[in-house]
Amino acid sequence: MRQAVATGSISLGRRPIMKAETLLLAVLGLYVLGLCVWPLLRLLTTIFAGGLTEGVSFILDAWSTPAARRATVNTLEASFWATILSVVLGVAMAFLVGLSDIRLKPLLVFLLLLPLLIPPQISALAWLAMIGPQSPLWLIPGLEALRPVRNPLLGRDGIILVMGLEHAPMVFLAVRAALRGLPADLIDAARAAGSRPMGAIARIVAPLMLPALAAGAALAFVSAIGNFGVPALLGIPGRYPMLSTLIYQRLAGFGPTALADVAALALILAGMALVGIGAQVLILRRYAVATDRVGGAHAGFALGRLFWPTTIFVWLLMLLIAVMPLIALTAAALVPSVGVRLSAETVTLSNLIYVVTGLGSAQRAFANSLFLATSAAFLTVAVAAPLAWLLVARRSKMAQALNAAADAPYVLPGIVLSIAMILTFLPPVPVLGISLYNTIWILLIAYLARFLALALRPVVSAMAQIERATEEAAQMSGAGPLYRLRTVVLPMLAPALGAGALLVFLGAFSELTVSALLWSRGNETVGVVIFSLYDEGNSTAAAAVSVWVLGIVLCLALLISLVGRRLPDGVLPWRM
């Protein structure tokens, strides 16, 4: 690929207009190949340095220990059941929102998509707080008798429940998008032919939704096997090891000496993810039915007699799975000391104040995460804008390849990316002669690789929708490519760039999976501090830090949604 860039610039050297573009492409290529592709290749070559057979036998060796096998089986088991839960909830809600006359749909969708915004470790903490014996839930008259004596969420069932809810929005979004594309005529025709609403849904709608459902399920599955926050908080104390937590514990316990071993485990995890991703791509390519929506979308069936029972059930469910955990988490942060029951006399803001004014590690973490997330947001967007322009406006094949390559660090499990980063940046950087491991820069590099795709998606889809004529006019008036990019394209892309930057910031600010393996002394991130406070048994402080993160994340999400009304379709991953 590097060679292609080089020959391109030579043969096009005669035409100076193209040269600026080639230079741009070369810089973008360096970013994507150096940060997104090279580390992952490095992971592969580490294991397969001695040839294919040797690599395979090394992986089998690593896998043959009882701990690794148990973790593999657990990963598959928990991810399977979590995916089932995601599918049931995601599909039911998509059909209800897409095909019924239930009210207040935007609020319902917001509550359902809330888990997408909340970092997994905070969801896990919130659920622990809600189900635990100290939960305010048990203060509700009639529920006192249900107060558990120990937290039932620690272990497999809790992991399945929290991951299932966490990934349900993926299935929901996939199916809802397919439902939006469904022509109303199909349902009308079935109804005219005498089909009842449920019959039309079962025989006409459901089969058409299957590919989207399967693709959403594959995505939920891949997210589940790569999830670290939930198994770390529920599985480590619950003694239910999964691959991601096993890799983390081995590296945390033994340091870089365990690298070869965990690299093999990471490849097993990557292999599982690739099967899931492959399935998703295959399903979408082969089985997606091209429905051509000319007329309007279906207005939705009247729920009739079922309207109130359904409404009450759905809102209670949303209250339970989306609102109550956050209330319980906040309650856990408002008591003066762990185990104190919340009441008018005991309520205090002292923890919330203490973690930002007195707790050094949390203060450092907020500063570090703010720096990392802001830098990652600006830099990824700075790369995404020209790449999207080359991809869409200039139809560059090379840009297309880079766009695809940028997906790899995002869809693969974060633990795999972290191991790849350690392998790549533990040895001293050639020219500088210093190792980036144990510095904040390896975190920034990992974030730049991981979140580029998150910035690219909205910018590419906005780019595809902006008016071409203005740029063509500038071109005909003699404006060069970089000048056009700066003066014409970027201003029109600005809202999408802002949305992309905010999405990256949201993802990076409370990131845990990548940071858990790459943080070092003094370079803690917010996600890491929440996890270690909880791990040490300081759950009150962990809850307090989480409440701050939650506040920041929700404010930003609200901001994006407000900006989002002015954005072209497809820029935001969700739409109210």
Added chain:
Amino acid sequence: MHRRSVLAIALALGLTSYAGAAAAQSGPLVIYTSTPTEQMDQLVARFNESYPDVTVEYFRSGTTEVINRLQAEFTAGSAQADVLLIADTVVMTQLKADDRLQAYPDAPIAGTDASLHDPEMMFFSTKLITTGFMYNTDNVTNPATTWAELTNPEIAARLMMPSPLYSGAALINVGTVVNQDGFGWEYFEALADGGATAGRGNGGVLDAVARGEMDYGIIVDFMPLNAKAAGSPVEFVFPAEGVTAVTEPVAILAGASNVEAAQAFVAWQLSEEGQRFHVGQGYLPLREGVTPPAAFPQMEGVDVMAVAPALLLEQSDEIKQRFADLFGG
């Protein structure tokens, strides 16, 4: 610039010896420790008041995990730590035998019991931490007062303890108890049969008992006593048979790159100011004349169970293994 002007003023005031000594320590100091994050943060902040030019960085985990990491770094040929501050002397004795520690002959141990420190001045006890058990005062109305009562299945089923595979204090506790007459491994077998569970560190035990998810927890003294003072529904028991104890030793590693700052850190821990600071965090001080924390009951009547460190060192792998077999690690 700032440092220089401070020095100049100090010189002018004739405080040369003190200010000169304080200003000499600077640069990065890396500490590996098992002290909880919150307390370590406070400790570093306080240490920096006296030594503003030392940049302290620390890695924190349970003693056993800290040592695993250190051993891995030794194997790789590059230990990153200057100072080790962990729960128990057993591990320190092992590291000393492996030539991993360096002596600090001038350490200011006056005012403390010399037998608490290494005779060759390679590691120094900093505070006394005893292990007994705690209970949740909402759940328990008629609390146990002896170790023996904990094997009662009704209590054991609702009992949690830290694991020696993570915590150094837990390793000493298990090692000491199994070597006592009338206890032995039968004691922990009875706890396991009764349904007792092991978590990771002491913090996890405090959390579980304070929240009421467990009734009883075997735990180090300062955590429940601090929590009680802050209002948590917990009480700590010094069992009638006696407590077990660790002394949270501090040591300078042989390969330390900032020996001056490391010595300053060790000296500060042993100083009267450092000891008073530990009291403020809820620890029992070692220095004579420093009053124990108000939360502690009279310690006169409390027996301390002890076992020769050499025996514990010899048994430490066996202790971890047998504990893991009983409680699943």
